[in-house]
Amino acid sequence: MDKSRTEYWRKNISYLAILLAVWFLVSYGFGILFVDSLNAIRLGGFKLGFWFAQQGAIYVFVIIIFVYVRLMNRLDEAFDVHEK
Amino acid sequence: MSVQVWTFIIVGLSFILYIGIAIWTRAVSTKDFYVAGGGVSPVVNGMATAADWMSAASFISMAGLISFAGYDGSVYLMGWTGGYVLLALLLAPYLRKFGKFTVPDFIGERYYSQKARIVAVICALFVSFTYIAGQMRGVGIVFSRFLEVDINVGVIIGMAIVFIYSVLGGMKGITYTQVAQYVVLIFAYMVPAIFISIQMTGNPIPQLGMGGTAADGTWLLDKLDGLNEELGFAAYTDGSKPMIDVFCITAALMAGTAGLPHVIVRFFTVPRVKDARSSAGWALLFIAILYTTAPAVAVFVRTNLIETVSNKPYAEMPAWFHKWETAKLIAFEDKNNDGKIQYLKAADKNELSIDRDIMVLANPEIAGLPAWVVALVAAGGLAAALSTAAGLLLVISSAISHDLLRNAARLDITETGELRAARIAAGLSVILAGLLGIYPPGFVAQVVAFAFGLAAASFFPAIILGIFDKRTNKEGAISGMIAGLVFTTVMIVLMQSDKLLGMKAPVIKSVAGISAEGIGIVGMLLNVAITLIVSRFTPPPPEKIQLMIEDIRIPRGAGDASTR
Numbered sequence: 001m002d003k004s005r006t007e008y009w010r011k012n013i014s015y016l017a018i019l020l021a022v023w024f025l026v027s028y029g030f031g032i033l034f035v036d037s038l039n040a041i042r043l044g045g046f047k048l049g050f051w052f053a054q055q056g057a058i059y060v061f062v063i064i065i066f067v068y069v070r071l072m073n074r075l076d077e078a079f080d081v082h083e084k
Numbered sequence: 085m086s087v088q089v090w091t092f093i094i095v096g097l098s099f100i101l102y103i104g105i106a107i108w109t110r111a112v113s114t115k116d117f118y119v120a121g122g123g124v125s126p127v128v129n130g131m132a133t134a135a136d137w138m139s140a141a142s143f144i145s146m147a148g149l150i151s152f153a154g155y156d157g158s159v160y161l162m163g164w165t166g167g168y169v170l171l172a173l174l175l176a177p178y179l180r181k182f183g184k185f186t187v188p189d190f191i192g193e194r195y196y197s198q199k200a201r202i203v204a205v206i207c208a209l210f211v212s213f214t215y216i217a218g219q220m221r222g223v224g225i226v227f228s229r230f231l232e233v234d235i236n237v238g239v240i241i242g243m244a245i246v247f248i249y250s251v252l253g254g255m256k257g258i259t260y261t262q263v264a265q266y267v268v269l270i271f272a273y274m275v276p277a278i279f280i281s282i283q284m285t286g287n288p289i290p291q292l293g294m295g296g297t298a299a300d301g302t303w304l305l306d307k308l309d310g311l312n313e314e315l316g317f318a319a320y321t322d323g324s325k326p327m328i329d330v331f332c333i334t335a336a337l338m339a340g341t342a343g344l345p346h347v348i349v350r351f352f353t354v355p356r357v358k359d360a361r362s363s364a365g366w367a368l369l370f371i372a373i374l375y376t377t378a379p380a381v382a383v384f385v386r387t388n389l390i391e392t393v394s395n396k397p398y399a400e401m402p403a404w405f406h407k408w409e410t411a412k413l414i415a416f417e418d419k420n421n422d423g424k425i426q427y428l429k430a431a432d433k434n435e436l437s438i439d440r441d442i443m444v445l446a447n448p449e450i451a452g453l454p455a456w457v458v459a460l461v462a463a464g465g466l467a468a469a470l471s472t473a474a475g476l477l478l479v480i481s482s483a484i485s486h487d488l489l490r491n492a493a494r495l496d497i498t499e500t501g502e503l504r505a506a507r508i509a510a511g512l513s514v515i516l517a518g519l520l521g522i523y524p525p526g527f528v529a530q531v532v533a534f535a536f537g538l539a540a541a542s543f544f545p546a547i548i549l550g551i552f553d554k555r556t557n558k559e560g561a562i563s564g565m566i567a568g569l570v571f572t573t574v575m576i577v578l579m580q581s582d583k584l585l586g587m588k589a590p591v592i593k594s595v596a597g598i599s600a601e602g603i604g605i606v607g608m609l610l611n612v613a614i615t616l617i618v619s620r621f622t623p624p625p626p627e628k629i630q631l632m633i634e635d636i637r638i639p640r641g642a643g644d645a646s647t648r
Contacts, residue, residue: 005634005637005638008638009637012637016173016174019169019173020169020173023166023169027162027166027334028331028334028335031158031162031334032158032327032330032331032334033327033331035155039321043295044295044296044303045294045295045296045297045303045304045305045306046294046295046305047305047321050155050158050305050321051295053155053158053161053162054150054155054157054158054161054376054379055291055294055376055379057161057162057165057166058161058162058165058372058375058376059372059376061165061166061168061169061368061372062365062368062369062372064169064173065168065169065172065173065361065362065364065365065368066362066365068172068173068361068365069172069358069361069362069365072177072358072361073358076358076638076639076640081638081639081640082358082639082640083356083357083358083639083640083641084640
C-alpha cells in the first residue's frame with residue numbers, strides 16, 4: 001500500500017514537471033526570453049514571438065490543463081486511488 | 085430607440101435576472117453559504133470562476149491598457165491566465181481533498197497554529213478589500229457614463245444589488261448569478277469585437293483578424309507598427325519594458341492569481357477532486373475567450389483611432405469624439421493652433437490625451453454599431469464588476485464569521501448563529517466596500533499591484549510547500565510568510581512613495597530593472613528560501629499533520645469531506 005502510494009506520488013510529480021516545463025517554455029521562453037529571435041519567423045500577419053505572448057501561450061495553457069486532467073484520471077484508476 | 089432607453093432596458097433586465105436567481109438559490113446552511121453546498125458541476129463552477137475572476141478592469145480597461153502598451157501588455161495576458169495552470173496542477177485538487185471552507189482554514193490546520201491562521205486571515209482581508217474598492221468604483225463609472233446618473237448614485241445602486249444576492253444566497257446565490265453574469269459579459273464583449281473585426285479585416289474571428297490584412301492589403305500589425313513609429317511610439321509588437329521586468333511582472337501576476345483567496349475558494353465548491361482539476365480547465369477556457377479577444381480589440385481600436393484622429397482637423401471629428409470629450413475620456417488641446425489634432429509620443433507636441441477605458445467603452449460607437457450594442461457593453465461592464473465584487477464579499481464575510489469568530493476566537497456558536505454572523509459580515513462589508521467606492525483612496529490603481537504582489541509573496545508559497553514539502557513546519561511557514569509580506573510591502577511603498585506617501589519622487593525607482601508590479605516574485609522567492617531553511621532547523625511537523633499531507637495527496641475519500 002505505502003509503496004504504491006510513493007510510486008503514485010512520484011508519477012504525479014513527473015507529470016507535473018513535464019507539463020510545467022511546457023508551461024514555462026511557451027510563456028517565459030517563446031513569449032519573453034526568445035521573443036526577439038522568434039519574431040524573425042512569421043505566422044501570417046503575426047510575428048511568432050508576439051503571437052505566443054498574446055495568443056499562443058494562452059491556448060497552450062488551456063490544453064495543458066485538460067491533458068493533466070486526462071493523465072491524472074488514468075493514474076488515479078491505475079493506482080486504485082480514484083473516487084468512487 | 086436611443087442608447088439611453090436601450091441601456092435602461094438591458095441593464096434592468098439583467099438585474100431582474102440576477103435577483104431572481106438569488107431568490108431561487110437561497111442558502112439555508114453554512115455549507116450552502118460558504119461553498120454552495122459543495123455540489124456544483126465542474127463546468128458551471130468553471131463559468132462562475134471565470135466571471136468571478138474577470139473584473140471591471142478585465143472588461144473595461146484591459147484592451148485599452150494593451151492598446152497603449154503593445155507587446156508590453158502581454159504581461160497581463162499571460163500573467164492572468166498562466167496562473168490557472170498553477171492552480172489546476174499545484175493547488176486546486178489538493179485543497180479540494182482537504183475539504184474545508186477557506187484558505188485560512190488550510191493554513192491554520194496544515195501549520196497547526198492559530199498565529200498562522202491569523203496571518204492568513206489578515207492577508208485575505210487586505211487583498212480582498214483592496215480589490216473590491218476598485219470593483220465598486222467600476223460599477224459607479226459604468227452607471228455614470230451610460231445612464232448619466234451621478235457616480236455615487238451608481239455605487240449605491242450597485243451596492244444594493246450585490247447586497248441582495250450575496251447576503252441572501254451566499255456562495256450558492258453567487259455561483260448561479262455568476263453563471264448568468266458570465267453569459268452577459270462574454271456576449272457583450274464578443275459582439276462588438278466580431279463586428280469591428282469584420283469591418284477592419286473581413287474576418288469574423290477577432291483572434292484571426294488580428295493577424296489578417298487591412299483594407300489596403302498590408303498586414304494589420306505591420307501597419308500599426310508603422311503608424312506607431314511615425315508618431316514616435318515604440319513599434320506595437322516590440323514594447324519598451326526591460327525583459328527582466330516583463331519576466332518578473334508576468335511571474336508575479338501568475339503566482340498572485342493562483343494565490344488569490346476568492347479564486348481558490350471556488351474550487352471548494354465542486355463535489356470531487358477530479359472535478360476540481362477539470363473545473364480549473366473550464367474556467368481558463370471561458371477566460372481565454374475574452375483574453376485572446378482583448379489583444380485583437382486593442383489592435384483594431386488603436387489602428388482605427390489613429391487613422392480617424394491623427395493630423396485630421398478638429399472640426400471634422402465624428403460625434404462620438406465630442407461625446408467622450410464631455411465625459412472627459414478624451415481631451416484635445418490645440419498647442420500649435422493649426423486646428424488639426426497631433427497625436428504624438430513627445431509630450432510637448434502631443435495635443436491629444438486619451439483615457440484607456442475608451443477603447444472598450446467607445447468601441448461600438450467608433451465602429452458605428454447600433455444602439456443596442458452600446459447598451460449591451462454597459463450591461464457587460466456591470467456584470468463583470470458585480471460578479472467579482474460578490475466573490476470578494478464572500479471571502480471577506482467568511483474570513484470574519486468562520487475564520488475569526490468561529491476558529492480563531494473559538495466562540496462556541498451554533499450553525500444558525502454562524503450563518504447569521506456570515507450574513508451580517510457580508511452586509512457590513514458591502515457597506516464598507518461601497519464607501520471605498522464613493523470615497524476612493526487616491527491610490528486604488530497602485531494598490532492592485534499590491535494585492536497580487538502580496539498574494540504571491542504570502543499565500544502561494546505557504547500553500548504549495550504545505551502540500552509538496554512534508555518537512556515544512558509552522559516555524560518555517562510563519563517566518564516565510566512574514567518575510568515575504570514585509571519585504572514586498574516595504575519595496576512597493578518605497579517604489580511608489582510618490583503616489584502612496586505624497587513624496588516628490590519614489591525613493592527607489594526599480595531594483596535591477598524590476599518594477600513595483602514585479603517585485604512580489606522576489607518576495608515569493610524570499611519566502612520560499614526562508615521557509616525551507618527555518619523548517620530544517622526546527623522540529624518537523626507532528627505525525628498527525630504528516631498523515632494529513634499523505635491523505636490530501638490522493639483523491640480517494642474526498643466525498644463529502646467538508647464538516648464544520
